[in-house]
Amino acid sequence: xxxxxxxxxxxxxxxxxxxxxxxxxxxxxxxxxxxxxxxxxxxxxxxxxxxxxxxxxxxxxxxxxxxxxxxxxxxxxxxxxxxxxxxxxxxxxxxxxxxxxxxxxxxxxxxxxxxxxxxxxxxxxxxxxxxxxxxxxxxxxxxxxxxxxxxxxxxxxxxxxxxxxxxxxxxxxxxxxxxxxxxxxxxxxxxxxxxxxxxxxxxxxxxxxxxxxxxxxxxxxxxxxxxxxxxxxxxxxxxxxxxxxxxxxxxxxxxxxxxxxxxxxxxxxxxxxxxxxxxxxxxxxxxxxxxxxxxxxxxxxxxxxxxxxxxxxxxxxxxxxxxxxxxxxxxxxxxxxxxxxxxxxxxxxxxxxxxxxxxxxxxxxxxxxxxxxxx
Numbered sequence: 001x002x003x004x005x006x007x008x009x010x011x012x013x014x015x016x017x018x019x020x021x022x023x024x025x026x027x028x029x030x031x032x033x034x035x036x037x038x039x040x041x042x043x044x045x046x047x048x049x050x051x052x053x054x055x056x057x058x059x060x061x062x063x064x065x066x067x068x069x070x071x072x073x074x075x076x077x078x079x080x081x082x083x084x085x086x087x088x089x090x091x092x093x094x095x096x097x098x099x100x101x102x103x104x105x106x107x108x109x110x111x112x113x114x115x116x117x118x119x120x121x122x123x124x125x126x127x128x129x130x131x132x133x134x135x136x137x138x139x140x141x142x143x144x145x146x147x148x149x150x151x152x153x154x155x156x157x158x159x160x161x162x163x164x165x166x167x168x169x170x171x172x173x174x175x176x177x178x179x180x181x182x183x184x185x186x187x188x189x190x191x192x193x194x195x196x197x198x199x200x201x202x203x204x205x206x207x208x209x210x211x212x213x214x215x216x217x218x219x220x221x222x223x224x225x226x227x228x229x230x231x232x233x234x235x236x237x238x239x240x241x242x243x244x245x246x247x248x249x250x251x252x253x254x255x256x257x258x259x260x261x262x263x264x265x266x267x268x269x270x271x272x273x274x275x276x277x278x279x280x281x282x283x284x285x286x287x288x289x290x291x292x293x294x295x296x297x298x299x300x301x302x303x304x305x306x307x308x309x310x311x312x313x314x315x316x317x318x319x320x321x322x323x324x325x326x327x328x329x330x331x332x333x334x335x336x337x338x339x340x341x342x343x344x345x346x347x348x349x350x351x352x353x354x355x356x357x358x359x360x361x362x363x364x365x366x367x368x369x370x371x372x373x374x375x
Contacts (some may be wrong), residue, residue, distance in 0.1 A: 001037045001064035001090050007101075009057060011078045017046040018051035018231070019204060021072055032069035033117040035061060035090075044074065045116070051201040052119040053208075054233040060085075066092040067113025070192065071161045074108065090286045118234040126221040128193040130164055132215040134229055136361075140171035141206040143182045143364060146200045146329050156241040159196040164189035168363075172246050174240065176369075179246060182332075183363035195220050196243060201236035208232055230286035250367060251349055254342035256315030259355060260292055262339045266331045268307040272296045273324035275305035283324040284373050287343070288317045296324065318345040321373035330366045346370055 014033065025048065027033055034045035040062040045054045068090055078086075087100040092113075099106040122312035139159065149157035163170040166302060169187035197205075205227060209216070216229040220238065227234040234315050276282055286293040292311040299302035320343065331339065336354030343350050352366040 001062075001066045001092060002088060003037060003040075003042060003059040005042065005057070005059045006083065007078055007086050008083045011076075013044055013055045013057050013231075014072075014076060014078070016208060017055050018076060019053050019207070020046045020048055020053045022048040026126060028093050029069055029111055029115055030117070031072055032111060032116070033072050034067065034113055034259045035070050036113065038065050039071050039372075042338075043274050045119075047117060047119065049117060050198075051204065051228060051234065051236040053083055053204065054119075054235070056231050061087075066090070067116075068092055068097065069111040069113050069116050070082075071108060071110060074106075075204065079342050089308040102306060105138075114201055117149065120224040120237060122219055122226060123221045127219055128191070128221070129174050129190075130193075130218045131215055132169070132187045132218065135210075135211050136169065136211045137216050137218075137227075138186050138209040138211050139359075139362070140169065140182055140184060141202050142210075143333060144180045145199065145202055145206065146169045146333055146364075147173040147175060147178050148202075149178045151175070151200075155239055156196055156243050159198045159239040160202050161194060161196050161243045163192070163194040165192050166190065172243070174244075174246060174367075176367070177323065178330060179249065179367040181246065181250070181365045181367075182219055184361055185363065186361040193220075194243075195225055196239035196241070197225065198236065198239050201234065205234055206272055208234065218353070232251060249349065250365070251342075251344055251351065254344045254351060256287075256313070256318065256343040258287060258292070258311050258313040258315075258341045258343065259311065259338055260311040260341065262331060262334060262337060264309050265292075265294075265339065266328065267329065268294050268309055269324060269328050270274035272305045272307050273328065275303050276324055280371065281324045282321050282371050282373070283327065284321050286317075286319045287311070287313050287315075291311050315343065318343060318346060319373055321371040322349065322350075323371055334366065344362055346373065 036043040036103040042059045043056045084102045089098040095110050097110050151157050161172040169184040171182045221228045272294050277298040283296045295306035334354050335358045336356045340353045340355050349367050
């Protein structure tokens with residue numbers, strides 16, 4: 001089989017799916033891209049067995065059909081070439097691949113495409129199909145993925161819970177210290193269904209998804225999910241298990257409420273946290289009606305720091321401690337100019353909400369567990 005393709009166009013498709021290829025594949029053939037030519041459409045597949053990415057593109061002067069596994073590492077060296085047409089002459093019997101450029105020729109014997117593992121299948125009896133906008137799915141992943149855990153003992157915490165209902169889409173992530181609940185009011189499903197998307201394929205999906213109105217078809221059962229959009233397909237194995245009851249940890253009727261400038265708080269947290277004890281990474285918030293004091297100290301090295309900033313606060317004066325890294329992450333992932341913080345007492349979780357919604361269809365809530373201030 002033969003075809004001609006733009007080097008830049010081919011490289012863009014290869015780079016989009018190459019990140020799924022593991023550095024330590026259990027099967028050597030997974031170090032390859034799978035090329036399949038049908039008509040004038042070239043389909044390229046990359047996989048690590050758990051996640052499979054498929055992209056397709058049109059090529060010129062296509063002759064013949066077939067499949068072959070092509071060395072990914074060498075093919076990605078196309079990034080060192082200038083834009084030019086590349087001619088692929090592939091002998092599927094001898095497995096010889098000739099790549100002709102404007103100034104040279106590259107020849108290598110590759111591997112049989114038939115030996116490349118097939119991706120996971122969806123059980124028709126159990127499958128659920130939902131179509132939503134790419135922007136909605138991209139935002140759901142983007143707002144939650146930072147809160148996922150890396151916990152070998154509780155694998156369900158290592159992914160994002162997607163829950164579909166007749167009212168909205170809910171995406172939840174938590175590592176038991178912080179939690180994000182993100183809802184999209186413009187994504188509805190006739191039936192309730194859910195799945196837990198692992199962190200790695202979630203990150204890949206986030207990188208691939210266009211942040212626009214492109215339709216994304218999501219098909220899933222209890223073990224696998226398929227995402228189809230534009231010229232891409234992602235197939236991945238889901239996390240099996242029951243996600244904890246996240247609603248039970250969200251404190252209700254918090255009596256104390258504070259509004260503060262998000263960027264000011266973010267900058268002061270970063271400055272003060274450099275003086276915190278590395279072991280605890282504790283920062284203290286001292287809240288009064290018109291002022292928020294952010295402080296940290298490391299008694300081992302006799303250093304401390306504090307910063308004051310203006311705030312609007314309703315409630316009794318309070319001192320509460322948080323892990324600086326987690327609080328900085330939460331503040332950085334809220335896009336509103338001002339943040340609304342709900343508190344009850346120093347031993348209960350605080351809620352962080354945007355004062356202004358970036359999108360009227362979004363509902364974002366972030367939760368952070370406190371630390372003892374005498375650490």
